Amino acid sequence: MEDLANLSRAALLSEPTFGGLIGESAPMRRLYELIGKVSQSTSPVLLLGETGTGKELVARAIHFTGLRREKALVPVDCSALTPTLVESELFGHVKGAFTGAHLSKRGLLQAANEGTIFLDEIGELPLFLQAKLLRVLQEKEIRPVGSTERIPIDVRVITATNRDLETGVRGGTFRQDLYFRLNVVQIRLPPLRERKGDIPLLVAYFLKNFSDPLEPVRGISDGALRRLIAYDWPGNVRELEHVLECAVALSSGSVLTADDLTSVPIGASVPHAPDSNELVPLEELERRAIFQAMRETGGDKFAAARLLGIGKTTLYRKLKRYRRNI
Secondary structure (H helix, E strand, C coil), X not given: CHHHHHHHHHHHHXXXXXXXXXXXXXXHHHHHHHHHHHCCCCCCEEEECCCCCCHHHHHHHHHHCCCCCCCCEXXXXXXXXXXXXXXXXXXXXXXXXXCCCCCCECCHHHHCCCCEEEEEXXXXXXXXXXXXXXXXXXXXXECCECCCCCEECCCEEEEEECCCHHHHHHHCCCCHHHHHHHCCEEEECCCHHHCHHHXXXXXXXXXXXXXXXXXXXXXXXXXXXXXXXXXXXXXXXHHHHHHHHHHHHHCCCCEECHHHCCCXXXXXXXXCCCCCCCCCCHHHHHHHHHHHHHHHCCCCHHHHHHHHCCCHHHHHHHHHHHHHCC
């Protein structure tokens, strides 16, 4: 019953807030604060973060809580655009511009006029198109493929990447002047391993979404939750989502157990473990583990206690003792 009660408490906080984002940890609260600020401007925003951290959700949150929320948001995955047609997709073309262009076509930038265009994986954009995008930002106009006319445009640009664009600039694969134009406001999204206190909230949300209404999965065992929290999630929230979808599909009971999490490695690594040759007293190991758990959960004592596998009262007592000895 305790597992179900814990999950019920998490479910109360697991409803999406900004644009589908879920989390109450300190890193997420900082992210919400930044979203609230940048949504009230029209400056370009560059979103940085690992794959699966929710960059498109942040872009949507910025747009739909912002000044242009009544206008279109046009998401574009630059890595998925056909290389031979990427210029036409973004800037449009006129009839007869190339073989097969039987009709004129409005590009995605024009479709986003007065609204927002979200260019995901901006690091994949070819150099010659980087120059054209720079002109859009500088001159606020576009020129469709095959046209001699320039069309005025007013669009907010939000870009995202999991690449190091500064390295691309040094290597000549990304224009420095475009990087400066796009990087007016930079937001780094926290990976899931830096906000593990949000995992119970995410678990509650995904279980509710994936459960069969006739035979719902109503809870998760402490062992299963500890296993999820111990794992570092290189694929971030997207990986957690896939793991839970698979677990729900294969589960035969109303409570997920550790045995249902077949795709989560057993014995996940403990960060900042001492060197193998270092002799560390047990009390010092315990102190390090507690403060590491507090850092990983953003100061959330309840989540830290679950991460460590101890009770909340025990954690309070040990924190008081170790802080007194600092």
